[in-house]
Amino acid sequence: MASQIPYLDVQNLTKRFGAQVLFDNISFSIAEGQKVGLVARNGTGKSTLMSVLMDKEGHESGDIIYRRDLKVGYLEQSPQFDPEESVLQACFNHEDDPEKVLKAKQILTQLHITNLEQPMGQLSGGQQKRVALANVLITEPDFLMLDEPTNHLDLEMIEWLEGYLNRGNKTIFMVTHDRFFLDKVCNTILELDDRTIYTYRGNYAYYLEKRQERMDNLRAEIQHSKNLYRRELDWMRRQPQARGHKAKYREDAFYELEKVAKQRIEDRQVRLKASTVYIGSKIFECQYVSKAFDDRGQKKVILDNFYYNFARFEKMGIVGNNGTGKSTFIKMLLGEVQPDNGKFDIGETVRFGYFSQEGLKFREDQKVIDVITEIADYIDLGGGKHMTASQFLQFFLFTPEEQHNYVYKLSGGEKRKLYLCTVLMRNPNFLVLDEPTNDLDIQTLQVLEEYLQDFAGCVIVVSHDRYFMDKVVDHLLVFKGEGEIQDFPGNYTQYREWSRMQAKDEAEQAKPAKNGNATAESDGAGTAKRDANFENKRKMSYKEKREYEQLTQEIDALTEEQKKLEEELCSGNLSVEELTEKSKRLPEIKDELDEKEMRWLELAEML
Known part of the structure; x- marks a missing residue:
């Protein structure tokens, strides 16, 4: 069976910046469903490569071939907008397409952009980057090209974007320094190093392991070449007549050997422990x-x-x-x-x-x-x-x-x-x-x-x-x-795990109340330990018991309403008016839940 045509095929691409060669004769391809992350040192041409691939910059030689009729969405590192147009106009110009406008509002809400009529000139650089990201996602392209997509996103937005990009069979080529994001989203890593592309078919953790193997092999090759170089250098220093007339091939091999032997690897074996100015006990x-x-x-x-x-x-x-x-x-x-x-x-x-x-x-x-x-x-x-x-x-x-x-x-x-x-x-x-x-x-x-x-x-x-x-x-x-x-x-990973456990515990604690067993004495996972002086606590009054029962019902109803509302907002089936109305209701529900749950917990302590 014939192999599938790749979404992007790069062949022998070379780009210079003045006298500096950024990448030299590089080749790689990206197939449908691949999620590719590009990593490299600052200043070595990551964003330039992205610009060249999007035909924003020229190149010296090589071919860039996209599959025919491919729809590409491109997020620039520093997007530019007309300061006079509104957020909605900047994000999606097809006002006559209600479905696209609705999707725009849904994604912008996830990225905490809520005033859709605000002029772009009034937004910060970070907010403009989020609008640009929404613009790319809304159009649902076949192939996403993302330059630093997590910049200016908070942790909640980043985790939402991870989930969004992992849904379905999306094809992605991205530049990012967010290693968690690379690990969660990408299934292939391209490394641009010393003007050459190296391909690692795995996530970021796999890349780290295989890159270390590559560097170890390169060090061994360089050391072997240095040893051989010293021996060949002695031969080259002899008088030309002493070398013989049939050693041209050996001279050519010597110069190739010299290139390898003189390679340098960024290899810091020493950690920098600077001596700071004395700091007292009071900070x-x-x-x-x-x-x-x-x-x-x-x-x-x-x-x-x-x-x-x-x-x-x-x-x-x-x-x-x-x-x-x-x-x-x-x-x-x-x-x-x-x-x-x-x-x-x-x-x-x-x-x-x-x-x-x-x-x-x-x-x-x-x-x-x-x-x-x-x-x-x-x-x-x-x-x-x-x-x-x-x-x-x-x-x-x-x-x-x-x-x-x-x-x-x-x-x-x-x-x-x-x-x-x-x-x-x-x-x-x-x-x-x-x-x-x-x-x-x-x-x-x-x-x-x-x-x-x-x-x-x-x-x-x-x-x-x-x-x-x-x-x-x-x-x-x-x-x-x-x-x-x-x-x-x-640290952060421990906090997220604790938060998930807390949410699970709260759900478990709510179950007895939901079933009417308000006085459950289960010591299951997540249940708070009873105070040693439990028997000495003030007992609930009749009025407080009624309030407790009423709060339990109200919390259950609000939780169900919140869940249903979130499902509707993500469904893409709402009209513009319905989306606007329900988007306003969601934060109101959260505030009501917070208030009622705090009072419910106070009363629960008396049980």
């Missing part, structure tokens, strides 16, 4: 802080009488949906935003190093090395040892050649990496990192993870990168909105 105390903003006439609570005493050497992650106040909390800690009530009491020895989402403006005519030496010529490693600015940059994967590049030549990811180096080079003892993983390549993320694991100071990380958080932090502050903050002792 900071968040003393009953409250903060709220006016959000289109509504009071938006960020912190509500919040208290926290930060411990020495603590490494804390902050997670939560967009708009719950994570960055505001950071800015209050740093004194950039003032609380409405309460205060942050900072220890005298604390020296902050702040990496912000906004980044840093560099002089475009400066060299990379000059940006760092303006801060310091070396970093103290302790014990009388130092690391020069150049060595420090090399540790963060700026090669000696790249260190003498001008800033204007750097990619967006390389500029973010340089900004990170400027923060670390100041030798702070308390690092505050707000979305540090955005636009950083996987290799740099691994270096940063090692650095933070060994960092002899305090760390706060705000991030949507689940893989990164699991590696770095030892507990979380979970911002749930409306001033509610949960302190969780563990």
Whole structure:
């Protein structure tokens, strides 16, 4: 049987950027149903390859062949919109197609874009990226081309997108640095390394294993070539007449051998353990802080009488949906935003190093090395040892050649990496990192993870990168909105597992009440342990018993209504008017459930 025609077939593709060759004679293909992730270092041409494949940029040689009549959807890294058009117009221009408009509203709601008449010019860059993502998904293309699809999504949105992309037999080619996302979605990894493409037919975990095997084999080959090269070099240094007249083939082989022997592999065997400035026992105390903003006439609570005493050497992650106040909390800690009530009491020895989402403006005519030496010529490693600015940059994967590049030549990811180096080079003892993983390549993320694991100071990380958080932090502050903050002792994966168990336990606890057995004494999994003084608790009054029974019925009814409503919103069968009405009802149900469940729990304690 003839093999199926691939959706995309790339043959002998070459692209240069000035004198730099980004990829040289590369070939690969993507078949129907393949979900392919492209990984590479910053500045090596990932987004350029995507642009070339979409005919946004030219190339020197090679062929790019799509299957005939293939419908391709493309998400750019930095999409551009007409600032005057509305969200709905920007997202989908076929106003005469009610089904498409309805689907647009459903997906935009999942991405927390609710004001569909708002002009695009009023949206932040992150919101515009979400509109662009919705635009691609709505059209249901045969082949999705996604450049950094998880940037500017919160954890809830990322998990929704994972589920969406895993449904059905979708064909995808994506560039992303989100390793959890790669592992969950992709079944093939392409690595662009040293201008060549390597294919790994598995998820991200499989890629890590097989890449290590490839690098081990390459090291062995280089070492063998070096040994052989030394022997052949002695032969080449003899007088030409001593070599004989029939050794031309041996000369050619020598030069090929020389290329292999002189290959360099980025292989850091040493972890960087910088000596931080002394930090005392007092770090900071968040003393009953409250903060709220006016959000289109509504009071938006960020912190509500919040208290926290930060411990020495603590490494804390902050997670939560967009708009719950994570960055505001950071800015209050740093004194950039003032609380409405309460205060942050900072220890005298604390020296902050702040990496912000906004980044840093560099002089475009400066060299990379000059940006760092303006801060310091070396970093103290302790014990009388130092690391020069150049060595420090090399540790963060700026090669000696790249260190003498001008800033204007750097990619967006390389500029973010340089900004990170400027923060670390100041030798702070308390690092505050707000979305540090955005636009950083996987290799740099691994270096940063090692650095933070060994960092002899305090760390706060705000991030949507689940893989990164699991590696770095030892507990979380979970911002749930409306001033509610949960302190969780563990990493993100542990928190998600705990959340799932809690939801399961609550469902199990609700079963006896649903069956009328309000006084069930089962000690099954998830049931809270009875207080030792159970017998001494106040008994329910008759009125409270009636209230308890009524609440049980109301909670069951609201839960059923919520489930039915969510199914209807995802069905795609609603009219525009019905979708609008039901979308308004869903948050009302959640608020009612929260209120009634809190009272139900109070009464349940008296049973």
